[in-house]
Amino acid sequence: MKRFIKIPKVIFELELTPLQLLVYAGIVSLKSRANYTTATANVIAKRCNISSNSVYTAVNALKAVGLINKTNNIKNGKNTANGYYINNISGAFIKVEYSIFKFNLSPSEFASYITIKSKCNHAKRAFPSLKQISKLAHICIDTVISAVRELANKGLLLFKHYMRHCGCFGHNNYILIDEPEVKEDECKIIKLKTTSEETVLKKVASLFLHKIRYSKFWATRLDTLKNSIRKKILSPYNNIHIVNFKNKTKIDQLIRN
Numbered sequence: 266m267k268r269f270i271k272i273p274k275v276i277f278e279l280e281l282t283p284l285q286l287l288v289y290a291g292i293v294s295l296k297s298r299a300n301y302t303t304a305t306a307n308v309i310a311k312r313c314n315i316s317s318n319s320v321y322t323a324v325n326a327l328k329a330v331g332l333i334n335k336t337n338n339i340k341n342g343k344n345t346a347n348g349y350y351i352n353n354i355s356g357a358f359i360k361v362e363y364s365i366f367k368f369n370l371s372p373s374e375f376a377s378y379i380t381i382k383s384k385c386n387h388a389k390r391a392f393p394s395l396k397q398i399s400k401l402a403h404i405c406i407d408t409v410i411s412a413v414r415e416l417a418n419k420g421l422l423l424f425k426h427y428m429r430h431c432g433c434f435g436h437n438n439y440i441l442i443d444e445p446e447v448k449e450d451e452c453k454i455i456k457l458k459t460t461s462e463e464t465v466l467k468k469v470a471s472l473f474l475h476k477i478r479y480s481k482f483w484a485t486r487l488d489t490l491k492n493s494i495r496k497k498i499l500s501p502y503n504n505i506h507i508v509n510f511k512n513k514t515k516i517d518q519l520i521r522n
Contacts, residue, residue: 273354283372288323305346314369376402377412391439
């Protein structure tokens with residue numbers, strides 16, 4: 266069963282820096298059902314892959330805008346791990362898997378990922394412009410371009426340049442990649458033995474996705490086919506791949522073709 270953290274979409278209106286957004290997600294990932302957690306700065310820093318001093322700075326900013334409340338705990342006359350209470354915020358939210366922290370994303374990469382994810386439709390596709398991502402994530406456009414490339418290299422998303430019918434480029438098309446959930450009796454874990462095999466599978470997926478032109482017809486009438494293709498084609502992007510026995514033969518056919 267996958268575990269998620271919830272990040273309210275209204276958080277983009279608070280004009281947080283990428284570092285503050287990352288630290289907030291790290292604290293939320295540690296909370297209990299009572300929206301409370303006790304953690305040292307080193308624990309939060311390790312989860313977010315940043316320094317302890319950066320955590321102190323970000324926590325003060327998060328406390329100032331009212332996202333969290335901090336309590337200083339003292340035991341035997343010495344300071345211990347601080348307590349953090351995460352305030353409830355109503356409205357729509359973004360679901361982010363706990364596994365996002367294992368990718369060791371930089372603050373700018375994390376902010377770009379959350380921004381793109383907030384714009385996704387039901388099919389995990391998003392079409393925000395670089396300018397829009399830059400504005401919401403509070404980073405420059407060049408940093409957004411670098412962050413998107415790193416996210417693609419780490420297997421968190423696919424992107425392509427959208428070509429309009431007039432011949433000019435539109436906004437990039439993004440597809441967020443989630444790890445597939447399948448039953449143990451229907452699948453087995455397959456480790457890619459060589460980098461060449463992994464490269465071939467990624468090339469097949471990219472070529473297939475680049476041939477798809479987004480349209481209202483594709484988004485409405487072909488939902489079932491589209492979602493089944495996503496699960497079959499995008500599975501090679503995991504380090505440890507979970508592949509359905511029935512789907513593996515079709516991937517092999519794509520490679521041969």
